[in-house]
Amino acid sequence: MQKLFTLLCVSFVFVASAQQLTPAELKQFKLREDSLKRFGYEIVRGTDAAVRFRSDSNFTRILVRALIQDKSYQFPFDSLKTISKVYSPDSSFRIFTWQVVRDDDYCRQKGFIQLRSPKGKEKFIPLRDADQFIANDVDTVANNMWWVGAVYYRILEKEHNGRKYYTLFGYDENDARTTKKWLDVMWFDDNGTPMFGIPSAFSYAKDSVPKPALNRFLLEYKKDGRARVQYDEELDMIIFDHLISETNEPGKRYTLIPDGDYEGFKWTNGQWLHIDKVFDFKLKDGEAPIPEAIDFNNRLKMGEGMEVPATTKPAPKKPTTTKPAAKPPVKKKTGG
Structure with missing residues (x-):
């Protein structure tokens, strides 16, 4: 020895x-x-x-x-x-x-x-970002040439039946009305090709009203709604904001905002199993038990200490008068 x-x-x-x-x-x-x-x-x-x-x-x-x-x-x-x-x-x-x-x-x-x-x-x-060509992006399994694009800020590693699975936390500014956060499970096939998504990766089987399982998870909400998707190491759980419609129109994602409750996912038998309610109490603003995910509009850190600019929108030209410069328009992603 x-x-x-x-x-x-x-x-x-x-x-x-x-x-x-x-x-x-x-x-x-x-x-x-x-x-x-x-x-x-x-x-x-x-x-x-x-x-x-x-x-x-x-x-x-x-x-x-x-x-x-x-x-x-x-x-x-x-x-x-x-x-x-x-x-x-x-x-x-x-x-x-x-x-x-x-x-x-x-x-x-x-x-x-x-x-x-x-x-x-x-x-x-x-x-290669092919999101605009994918009809149902939460139910696909694809390789790197059919990638559902996102800017990643965290990677988790799990294992099941001898294969490693990497859960990617991603951010997408999407369009002028909504922002997206993605959870995507990446793995490598026998040829070493990266694959994104696994069948029924995100399961709702234990919910009081079960929903169909998804190959990847999407949280889409009102622009600048500051919804969070992060991993809690003590709980060994992915935690994200529960969303409600501020206009009582849940079908319109641009009305969805956090309400102070939290949902989660727990890795169980090769799946992320949905937890409908992580905490039994609501938290006030600023009392979130998990760190903020990346937010391009608030100079928060992402990944390995990355600091993004105050906005990802193009910088406006300097005004020729003393009037304040107008904010540049929010950029939009089609097909998302």
């Missing part, structure tokens, strides 16, 4: 040494990161669609060039504050996601999954 332990320690030291970036490699990654920072800022704050899309194209190209480099997984890209970068709990991959807007009718998410390799030759997989 002592020999085995020594061998494992030596192997770990060798792998760690092999993965360490040289000063020359570090310099190259930092140069690319500086360019990514500039274009990432313009993706979010560009004054017109042409600037935002051109910046997105440049950003994507530079990021790809960085990710194909050996040992790129070892570079943290910590100074990129306008995109999300989250790691799986087992450190086997990380996901970069961001969004680009054109106008009130178009908002799309972009992203890459980067897989870690012990030899330093990491593989990356693009994510």
Whole structure:
């Protein structure tokens, strides 16, 4: 046993040494990161669609060039504050996601999954936002080329029957009337292809009035409604705001707001089982037992310390008079 332990320690030291970036490699990654920072800022704050899309194209190209480099997984890209970068709990991959807007009718998410390799030759997989082409996005199982786009802010890892499942917490500004929060279960098939959604991943079988199970979970609510979807480590449970319609029209999602109650999901036998009421008391504003999820309009942190700008809408031009500048319109995503 002592020999085995020594061998494992030596192997770990060798792998760690092999993965360490040289000063020359570090310099190259930092140069690319500086360019990514500039274009990432313009993706979010560009004054017109042409600037935002051109910046997105440049950003994507530079990021790809960085990710194909050996040992790129070892570079943290910590100074990129306008995109999300989250790691799986087992450190086997990380996901970069961001969004680009054109106008009130178009908002799309972009992203890459980067897989870690012990030899330093990491593989990356693009994510193609196809939400506008998916008829029923809560009941699909699809690969990375048919991705229901979201900006991810957390990853949970669970296991069932020997397979790992990664629950992704995502944010989508959607349109001028509603915001979306997603829970999507990602797994890798036998060919190593990332798959999104599993049949009946979110079950309502224990509810007093059971509803059909879903392949992924969607919480859609009134714009700036500040509904939360987060994970409580002490309870080992996903917790989210219970929504009610402020106009008594629950079918209109743009009227839905939190009412102080909380629902949840508990991982049970390979499913997230719905818990209708997590707490037996209502909480006043500011007394939430869970942290806020990402909110692009309130400078909250997302994922690995990411701070998003005060708004993801393009920055308005400076006014030519002393009158206050009008707020830019909220960007909209079609097909969601």
